Amino acid sequence: MTAVEVNHLYKSYADVTAVNDLTFSVDPGEILGLIGPNGAGKSSTIKIILDFMKPDSGEVKIFGQQMNEAFKDQIGYLPEERGLYKRLTAIDLILYLASLKGMDKATAEKKANILLEQTGMLESKKKKNKEMSKGMGQLIQFIVTVIHDPELIILDEPFSGLDPVRTETIQNIIANLRDEGKAIILSTHQMNKVEELCDRVLMINKGHTVLYGDLTETKAKFRRNSVQVAADGELGDLPGVIDRKLNKGSVELVLAADTTPQTILDRLRDREITINRFEVTTPSLNEIFLNLVGVDHE
Amino acid sequence: MNKTYLVFKHEFLHAIKRVGFVVMTLIVPVLALLAIGVYELVTTLTEPSVNAVTIVGYVDEAGIFSDQTDQGLIKLIPFASREDATQALVRRNVSEYIVIPAEYTSSGTIQRYTLAKELVTPPITAYFIESFLTWNLLKDDVSPEIITSIVSPLNLEVTRLDENGDIAQEQGNIGNIIIPAIFSLLLSMAFMFGATSLISGLGEEKESRLIEVLFSSVSVRQLLIAKVLALGTAGLLQVLVWLISAPLLLSLASSSFGGFLSDIQIPANFLVLGVVYFILGYLLFAILSVSLGGISSSTTEAHNLSMFYILAQFVPLWFSAGLINFPNSPVWMVLSIFPVTAPVQTMLRLGVSDIPAWQIATSIVVLGLSVIVGMFLSIKIFRMFMLMYGKRPSLGEIIQGLKTA
Numbered sequence: 001m002t003a004v005e006v007n008h009l010y011k012s013y014a015d016v017t018a019v020n021d022l023t024f025s026v027d028p029g030e031i032l033g034l035i036g037p038n039g040a041g042k043s044s045t046i047k048i049i050l051d052f053m054k055p056d057s058g059e060v061k062i063f064g065q066q067m068n069e070a071f072k073d074q075i076g077y078l079p080e081e082r083g084l085y086k087r088l089t090a091i092d093l094i095l096y097l098a099s100l101k102g103m104d105k106a107t108a109e110k111k112a113n114i115l116l117e118q119t120g121m122l123e124s125k126k127k128k129n130k131e132m133s134k135g136m137g138q139l140i141q142f143i144v145t146v147i148h149d150p151e152l153i154i155l156d157e158p159f160s161g162l163d164p165v166r167t168e169t170i171q172n173i174i175a176n177l178r179d180e181g182k183a184i185i186l187s188t189h190q191m192n193k194v195e196e197l198c199d200r201v202l203m204i205n206k207g208h209t210v211l212y213g214d215l216t217e218t219k220a221k222f223r224r225n226s227v228q229v230a231a232d233g234e235l236g237d238l239p240g241v242i243d244r245k246l247n248k249g250s251v252e253l254v255l256a257a258d259t260t261p262q263t264i265l266d267r268l269r270d271r272e273i274t275i276n277r278f279e280v281t282t283p284s285l286n287e288i289f290l291n292l293v294g295v296d297h298e
Numbered sequence: 299m300n301k302t303y304l305v306f307k308h309e310f311l312h313a314i315k316r317v318g319f320v321v322m323t324l325i326v327p328v329l330a331l332l333a334i335g336v337y338e339l340v341t342t343l344t345e346p347s348v349n350a351v352t353i354v355g356y357v358d359e360a361g362i363f364s365d366q367t368d369q370g371l372i373k374l375i376p377f378a379s380r381e382d383a384t385q386a387l388v389r390r391n392v393s394e395y396i397v398i399p400a401e402y403t404s405s406g407t408i409q410r411y412t413l414a415k416e417l418v419t420p421p422i423t424a425y426f427i428e429s430f431l432t433w434n435l436l437k438d439d440v441s442p443e444i445i446t447s448i449v450s451p452l453n454l455e456v457t458r459l460d461e462n463g464d465i466a467q468e469q470g471n472i473g474n475i476i477i478p479a480i481f482s483l484l485l486s487m488a489f490m491f492g493a494t495s496l497i498s499g500l501g502e503e504k505e506s507r508l509i510e511v512l513f514s515s516v517s518v519r520q521l522l523i524a525k526v527l528a529l530g531t532a533g534l535l536q537v538l539v540w541l542i543s544a545p546l547l548l549s550l551a552s553s554s555f556g557g558f559l560s561d562i563q564i565p566a567n568f569l570v571l572g573v574v575y576f577i578l579g580y581l582l583f584a585i586l587s588v589s590l591g592g593i594s595s596s597t598t599e600a601h602n603l604s605m606f607y608i609l610a611q612f613v614p615l616w617f618s619a620g621l622i623n624f625p626n627s628p629v630w631m632v633l634s635i636f637p638v639t640a641p642v643q644t645m646l647r648l649g650v651s652d653i654p655a656w657q658i659a660t661s662i663v664v665l666g667l668s669v670i671v672g673m674f675l676s677i678k679i680f681r682m683f684m685l686m687y688g689k690r691p692s693l694g695e696i697i698q699g700l701k702t703a
Contacts, residue, residue, distance in 0.1 A: 050514055069517055077514040083506020085312075099304050100515035144511065 001064050003028050003152045003183030004049060009058035011044050011207075018044040019055065020207035026183045028151065031174070033198035033215070034187040035285075037293055041207040042187050043080065046154055049185075050077060062152065073102040076150035080157045080187075082141045084129035090116075090140045091125040094147060101148035108147065115143040119169055134161050142170055146177065153177060153184045159193055171197060191286040201285070205293040215285070222288050223280065226254045227261045230277035231268070238267055252281060302520045305512075309528035313495060314535065322491050323536045326484065327543040334547070354423070355383045355395030360402045366433040372426040387411060396427060403435075475622065478649030481572060482615060482642045484540050488576070489583040489641075490608050492533045496525065496587040497604055501597025518681045526584040526673070533580050568648050571658065578665045579641035583607070585672040592680035593696065607638050614643035625651040634661045637668040 004026040011019040019041045026032045036042050048055050051067040062071045084093055091112060098108035116122040119139045129137060138161055146153060155174070159167045174197060178184055186198060194201060194215075201218060203211035211218060229235065230250040240259030245252040253264060261280050268275055283291070313319055350371070356363065357377050367374040375392060377383035383395040394412035402408065408427065410419060429449045436445050458466040503509040512521055586607050587600075594600035614621070614633055621630055625647070633643040634653070640661045647653050679696060 050510075052510065052513055072515055075514055077511065079507045079510040081507045083502075083508055085506075085508065086502070087312075087315075096304075096308050097511065097515065100301055100512070141511070 001028070002026070002061075003063060004185070005059075005061040005064075006045070006049065007059045007061075009045065009048060009060065010056045011041075011048060011053070012056055017207050019048065019058075022058070022204065022207070022209060024202050024209070024212055026152075026185055028183045029178060029181045030199040031178050031184040031186050031197050033194035033201040034185055034204070035189070035191070035194060035201060035289060036204040036210070039206075040204045040293075042204065043156070044207075045204070046077075046156060046185070046187065049154065050075070073148065074151045076145040076148065076153040078141060078145040078153075078155045078158055080160075082138055084132075084137050084140060086130045087128060089126050089128050090121065090132070090136075093129070093140065094125075094144055097144045098147045101150075103148050111147050111149075112143065115147060118173065119143065119166070135163060135166055138162060139166060139170075142173075146173070151182060153182055154187075155184065156187045157189070158186070159188065159190055167193075191284065191289060195285050203289065203292065210292050211288070218288070219282050219285070222283050222291070224254070224283065225257065225259075226252050226281040227264055228252050228277065228279040228281055229264075229268070229275065232274040232276065235268065235273065236271070238264060240264060240267075250277060301516045302524045305516060305521055305524035306528045306531075309499070309525050310531055312499070313529055313532040316495065318491070319495065319532065319536070322487070323539050326487070326540050327547060330543075330547045352423075353392045354427070355386055355392040357383050357395065357397045359400045360398050361400075362403075363398055363431065363434040365437055366430055369426040369430055372423065372430075374430055384411070387413060394423075398431075475618075475646070475649035478568065478645050478647075479615075479618065480544075481568075482645045484537060485576060485579060485645060486611050486615065486642055488533045488537050489579055489611055491536075492529050492580055493583045493587040493604055493608055494601065495532075496529050496584055497591050497600045498597060499525070500588065500591030501594075501600060504591070505597065519677050522588050522677055522680060523673070526581060526588065529584050530577065530580040534576065537576060568645075571648065572645060574662060575641035575644060575665075578662070578669055579611075581669045582637055582665065582672060583611075585669060585676050589672070589676040589679050592676065593683045610638045611642055613639055614646050618646055621646060621650055631657055634658075635664055637665045640665050 002025050004024075006022055006024050009019050009022040010017070022041070022045060024032070034042050034045070044053070047053050049060055049062075049067070051060075060067060063074070065071075084090075088096070091109075094112045095105060095108050098112070099105065103111070112125075113122065116125050119142070121136065121139050121143070124132060124136055127136075129140075132140070138158075142158060145155070153174075158170055158174070162170065171193065174184065174186070178197075178199075186194065188194060198215055200213060201211065201215050202209065213221075228247070228250050229252075235251070235253075238253065240256050240263055241253045242256050243254035245254070255261070255264065261278075265275075265278055268278075352372050353375060354372050355375050355377050357380055358364070364376070367376070375386075377386065377395065380397060383392070383397070386392045387395055390413075394410060394414070397409040397411070399405065399407060399409070408431070410427075432449050433445055436448065440448070460466040500509075503512065516524075587604060590600045590603050594603060614630075617629075620627070630643060630647055633639040634647060634657055636643075644653065644658065644661055683696075
C-alpha cells in the first residue's frame with residue numbers, strides 16, 4: 001500500500017500560493033527526495049501531510065486513508081529547526097516522546113540504548129540539553145524520530161549542522177530504514193545526499209512540481225551528449241566531436257547529434273591511446289536543480 | 299496509555315520541579331513568617347512600655363483646670379507660665395505641654411507645644427487631654443458616672459440577626475475579611491504564576507519547534523487540555539501548601555496581633571466556593587495564556603500581552619477599601635460576574651457582606667461558560683496560528699480564521 005498519496009494539493013497564504021497543484025506519492029521501501037529552493041513550498045507540503053494545517057483543496061492519504069490521530073504512532077517527523085527541553089536529560093526526553101508514540105518504557109529504553117550506541121551518544125544520555133552541542137542535540141532528535149519504528153519517516157534537513165562522521169552515521173541508519181521497508185521523505189538542500197540516498201525525487205519551485213520521478217531516469221533524461229575522457233597523450237582531431245571543454249585532469253568532448261559515445265570510444269581505441277577514464281557525462285542533481293530553478297531562484 | 303495523561307504527567311512534574319515554582323511555593327509562608335517577625339519587632343520598638351507614663355505640662359490661664367491630672371498613661375503637671383513650661387520641655391522634663399488660654403471657655407482653643415515632628419496629634423494624647431478638660435469643666439455640675447459616659451459615650455455592640463429574628467450564626471467582624479483577603483491575594487498570585495509559567499513553557503516549545511514534534515504525536519486538543527490541567531494541578535498543590543501552613547501562621551499571627559484574629563469567622567460557603575473559583579479561575583487564566591502563546595510571535599510579546607488580564611484580576615484588591623466602606627455598590631456585583639475578576643472579587647465579598655445566591659450562581663455559570671468556550675476557541679486559535687513563527691496575526695485574521703475553521 002502506498003504510504004503517502006498527495007493529490008492536487010493547493011495552499012495559499014494571503015496573496016502567496018505556497019503549494020500549487022502538487023501530486024506525488026511515496027511507497028514503502030523508498031526514499032523520496034523533496035528538493036527545491038527556499039520558499040518553494042516544501043515545509044508547507046510536509047505540514048499538510050502531517051495534518052498541522054489544512055490545504056485549501058486537494059487530498060492527502062496516509063496508508064490509503066485520511067490522516068487521523070491513529071496514524072501518528074506510525075509517523076516519525078524531524079523538523080528542520082530543532083530544539084529540546086533545556087532541563088531534560090537526553091534519555092528522559094527520548095523516553096517521554098517515545099511514550100507519546102505508544103511505546104512502553106522498557107521497550108523504549110532498550111531501543112534508545114541501541115540507537116544511542118549506534119550514534120555514539122550513549123555516554124551523553126544523562127546530559128541535559130543545555131550541556132550538549134548542537135550536533136549532539138540533533139542526534140537525540142533523530143533518535144526520537146525513529147525510535148518507535150515508524151512506517152513513514154519525514155526528515156527535514158537531517159544533516160544540517162552535523163560533522164562528516166555523524167552525517168555518515170545518520171545516512172547509514174536512513175538507508176537501513178529504507179531497506180527495512182520504511183517510506184521516507186527526505187527534504188534537504190544537500191543534493192549530494194539526495195543522489196546518494198534517494199530512489200525518486202520531487203523538485204518543487206514556487207509551489208508547483210518542476211521535476212518528479214526516478215532519480216536514475218531523471219539524470220539520464222538530463223544527460224548531455226558528451227563524454228569525459230582522461231588519457232595519456234594528445235587525443236588529436238576526432239570526427240563527431242563538435243566542442244571540447246578542459247576540466248581538471250580530463251576533457252569533456254561534446255558530441256555531434258549523430259555521434260554516440262561508443263563511436264568515440266572505438267576511435268580512441270583505434271589510435272592506441274592509453275585511456276585512464278572514459279565516462280558518459282551525466283549532470284549532477286545540483287546542476288539539474290540550478291538549470292531548472294536557478295534563474296527563477298535568482 | 300492515554301496520551302493526555304502522559305502529557306499531563308510530564309507537564310505537572312516539569313512544572314513542580316521548576317525553581318520558580320518551588321521558590322514561590324515556599325516564599326509565601328516564609329514571607330508571612332517574616333512579616334509576623336517584623337511586626338513583633340516594630341511593635342516592641344515603637345510601643346511604649348505598659349508602665350511608662352508620659353508627663354504632659356499645662357499652663358492654665360483660664361484658672362479652672364486642676365483636678366484629674368492623672369489620666370492613666372498621661373500625667374499632667376501644671377506650670378505657672380508659658381516660659382516655665384517651655385523650659386521644662388526643652389530640658390525634656392515634660393514630653394509636651396498645652397496652654398489653656400483665658401478665653402478657652404468661649405473659644406474652645408487649646409495650644410499644644412512639642413519637640414516632636416508630627417503630622418497630627420497622636421489620638422491617644424488627644425483623647426486624654428479631652429478627658430482632662432471634660433472632667434474639669436463638668437466636675438461641679440455632673441456626677442462622675444455621667445462624666446465617664448460623656449468622655450466615652452459609645453461602646454457599640456452589634457448583633458446580627460437572621461431573617462427569623464434569631465442571632466445569626468455568622469456575625470460581622472472586620473477580622474472576617476482577613477482570610478478572604480489573604481486567600482484572594484494567594485489566588486491572584488497563583489493565577490499570575492500559572493499564566494507566566496504556561497506562556498514560558500509554550501514559548502520554549504514554539505521557539506525550539508518541539509511543538510511540531512509534539513503535534514506529530516498528539517492532537518492539539520490533547521496537548522492543550524493536558525497542559526492546562528497539569529498547570530491547574532500544580533497551582534492547586536501550591537495553594538494547598540499555603541493553606542496547610544495557614545493555621546500555624548494564623549496562630550502565630552494571633553499571638554502577635556492580640557486577640558484580634560481570634561474572633562475571625564470563616565463564611566460557611568467560603569471553602570467550597572474557594573475551591574470552585576480556584577479551579578475555574580485557574581482554568582480561565584491557563585486558557586487565556588494558551589491562546590496568547592499560540593498567536594504571539596515571541597515569548598516576550600506573550601508575557602507583555604498577558605499583563606492585561608493578569609493586572610485586571612488585581613482590580614478587586616486595589617479597590618478593597620471601597621468594598622469595605624460601600625459593600626452594596628453595584629460595581630462589586632459587576633466585578634463578581636466579569637470572568638477575569640470574578641474569583642478574587644467574590645472571595646473578597648464573602649468576607650464583607652452576604653452575596654445573593656443568584657449572583658454567585660451567575661458568576662460561576664459565566665466563569666464556567668468562559669472556560670468551556672475559551673478552551674474551544676483556544677484549540678482553534680492554537681491550531682491555526684501555532685506555526686506562524688515571528689509573526690502575530692491581526693485581530694481581523696483571528697476572527698476570520700475562527701469563522702472559517
